[in-house]
Amino acid sequence: MGDDMDRSLPPAGWEQVPFAKWWDRGRRILRWFSFCLLTGFGLALFTLLYLKSKPLPPPPIGMTTQLMDIRGKVIDQLDAGEHRDPVRLRKIPQSLIDATLAAEDQRFFDHWGFSTKGILRAAWINLKSRRVAQGASTITQQLARNLYLTHDRTWTRKLREAALTTQLELHFSKREILEMYLNKIYYGHGAYGVERAAHIYFHKPARSLNLAECAMLAGIPRGPGYYSPLADPRRAKRRQELILTRMAKAGFITRRSAEEAKRVPLHYGRPPRPIPARAPWFRDYVIQSAVSRFGLTESQVRSGGLKIYTTLDPARQEAAEKAVARYLNTQDQLEGALVSVDPRTGAIQAMVGGRDYSRSQYNRVFARRQPGSTFKPILYLAALEQGLTPVTRFDSKPTTFLFSDGKYAPTNYHGRYANRPITMGEAIATSDNVYAVRTLLEIGREQAVRMGKKLGIDSSLTPVPSLALGSSAVRPFEMIQVYSTLANGGVKHSPFAIRRIEDTDGQVIARAQPQPTSVIPRPETFVITKMLEKVFASGGTAHRVKQILPRPVAGKTGSTEWDSWLSGYTPDLATTVWLGYDRGKRLPPGTSRLTHNIWGTYMREALATVPPRPFPTPEGVTEVTVDPDTGYRATSACPRREKIWFLNGTEPEKTCPAHREPSPVPKTLDSLWERIKKWWDG
The missing domain is CATH 1.10.287 (Helix Hairpins)
Structure with a gap:
């Protein structure tokens, strides 16, 4: 038996080996x-x-940026729109504090900046929904993000947020953090901080808010545009009721108080309308230019404490705004745009983008519309380059043109035709469409496209027969570059609005560097300018303007069923005016008269202190008296005589064969007659 027992036991030390291991x-x-x-x-x-x-990095404090006009006066001040009225936590109702905690971070006073429970709950919800359906940011994390960081979702930003959150918790008390949060957070409609929000939504200070109003405000920061009661009262009300329920569940208030607050009627104020700034469309363009042209961030521009010296002439801007308002105030929904440039430099002197900035901030100076006949000077410049002259004659009568891609039958305004051959100068003055299409046929469509691009049109120009009549949409900003180039003798300056930008220390951080480019020879621009002067003479399409502006001026009108234009210039100022509807509505009769009146009235006021002067005559041109009916040099017998400028070598050499000079009386006969008279008198 003993032997049996010995055989049943493991060898000595067997059980100790795995245990030790x-x-x-x-x-x-x-x-x-x-x-x-x-x-x-x-x-x-x-x-x-x-x-x-x-130490914590100092939070970015927005400093006011100033925009200065050409005389150094302030146009506007920018502050990034963060209008806030700081308020101490002790002056904020406890109901608003509790509602904010219930909405954003119920365990705010219990954690060290991070909510483990919130993180796990958000992770579980996001995992179930397979998307980021819920965040887990505490109030401290939100404050760190709003003070120092952007809202992009990257690991780098998350790590920085964690570090800054910890620093906030280490350096400030919970009440200090909560006070900073309530004064920093955005509540929509330009309201930053609870005090400003209370005034915007309820027209009262924060200390006077009741429980229902506090719960409503506390629900907005999660989505200022989504939960604003001014944007969607029903959605905001559901959010408020949810917060009141959370407050009761967390023990901040009783269930009865929550139910009573849900039934309290809320009366909202209207957000204040923005006060129109001086030259608001120009101001917006300056901000855009500072960002796109000089590489600054919008935050730098709006709240970097910069001084931006612009090209705006305050007197001309005021004249532009008054002219547009005077003639559009009685026109229902008719919109307009005006942009005026010094052609010698490209400096924008005035800009109006519509009839009322408070109703629409859209800048129509940059809207693409059909330019109509204001495109024709581009066509005729190309024609001069191709050998046509101011006295090249084509028939003005109903015509169907045959192009390689089909037929095209343009018509003149109101069916008016000369029913005879007319010159290029006459075609420009009367805006003859048949002549324009015939010119396009003679020189080729691509030549007109090429000239348009050369003069500064960036928009697409479709090479179709109707291009001659301005069928391709362009912007007024492009047309002012075309006409200012003509005014400057073919030297193009890109229009600009900013002369220089200085930082808070007065150091220049950006400066305009105009780069003039000669794109058209001066003689060609002078010849086209002399023909464009006839647009404002008797019989021209803008002859009424001459009564308003009695000085040398050149330009072109343009009208379609939807757009009315006038682009013109003197040696000192170029201006483009456009009128039309935003939604493609046909223009009422008489719109072109409004366009001409706005342009003429503005130019008269803008040039009131500038003495009139003719366009300077360059070398390379010749003035010849011609018979426009034949295109030859005029004789004393020609019934119509007109002085016309030509490029040297293109002027007519032959005298008019249709109206010859009368034969001179032979001297011998004169002498005989004198003797007879003396004999008779003696």
Whole structure:
């Protein structure tokens, strides 16, 4: 039996081998775990001490940027729109504090800036929905993000947010953090901070808000555009009721108080209408130019404490605004645009983008519309380059043109035709469409496109027969570049609005560097200018303007069923005016008269202190008296005589064969007659 028992037991030490092995492994794991734990604790302690010793970066405080006109006067001041009225936490109702905690961070006073429960709950919800359906940011995290960071979702930003959140918790008390949060957060409609929000939504200070109003305000920051009661009262009301329920569940208020607050009627104020700034469309363009042209951020421009010196002439801007208002105030929904440039430099002197900035901030100076006949000077410049002259004659009568891609039968305005051959000068003055299409046929469509691009049109120009009549949509901003180039003798300056930008220390950080480019020879621009002067003479399409503006002026009118234009210039100022409807409505009769009146009235006031002067005559041109009915040099017998400028070498050499000079009386007969008279008298 003893032998049997000995055989049933394992050999000595057998049971100790695995135990020792597992015990040794366990001790090693325990040592590594303890090491990692101590190391992690040490790193955490070191990080906390480091963050505690490291001062928080100063929060970016927006400084007002000033826009200056050409005389150094302030046009407008920019502050990034963060209008806020700071208020101490002790003056904020407890109901608003509790509602904010219930809406954003119920355990705010219990955690160290991060909510583990919130993180796990958000992770579970996001995992179930397979998308980012819920965030877990505490109030401290939101404050760190709003003070120092952007809202992009990157790991770098998350790590920086965590560090800044920890620093806020280490450097400030919970009440200080909550006070900063309530004064910093955005509540929509330009309201930053609870005090401003209380005035915007309820027209009262924050300390006077009741429980229902507090719960309503507390629900807005999660989505200012989505939960605003001014945008969607029903959605905002549901959000308010949810917050009141949360407040009761968290013990901030009783259930009865929550139900009573849900039934309290809320009366909202209307957000204040923005006060129109001086030259608001120009101001917006300056901001856009500072960002796109000089590489500044919009934050720098709006709240960087800069001084932006612009090209705006305040007197001319006022004249432009008055002219547009005077003639459009009685026109229902008719819109307009005016842009005026110094052709010698490209400096924008005045800009009006519509009839009422408070109703529409859209700048129609940059709207693409059909230019109509204001495109024709581009066509005729190309024609001069191709050898046509101011006395090249084509028939003005109903005509169907055959192009390689079909037929085209243009018509003149109101069916008016000369029913005879007319010159280029006459075609420009009367805006003859048949002549324009015939010219396009003679020189080729691509020549007109090429000239348009050369003069500054960036929009697409479709090479179809109707291009001659301005069928391709362009912007007034492009047309002013075309006409200012003509006014400057073919030297193009890109229109610009900013002369220089200075930082808070007065250092110039950006400066305009005009780069004039000669794109058209001066003789060609002078010849086309002399023909464009006839547009304002008797019989021209803008002859009424001459009564308003009695000085040398050149330009072209343009009319379609939807657009009315006048682009013109003197040697000192170029201006484009457009009128039309935003939604393609046909123009009422008489719109062209309004366009001409706006243009003429503005130019008269803008040039009131500038003496009239003719367009300077360059070398390379010749003035010849011609018979426009034949295109030859006029004789004393020609019934119509007109002085016309030509490029040297293109002027007519032959005298008019249709109206010859009368034969002179022979001298012998004169002498005989004198003798007879003397004999008779004697």
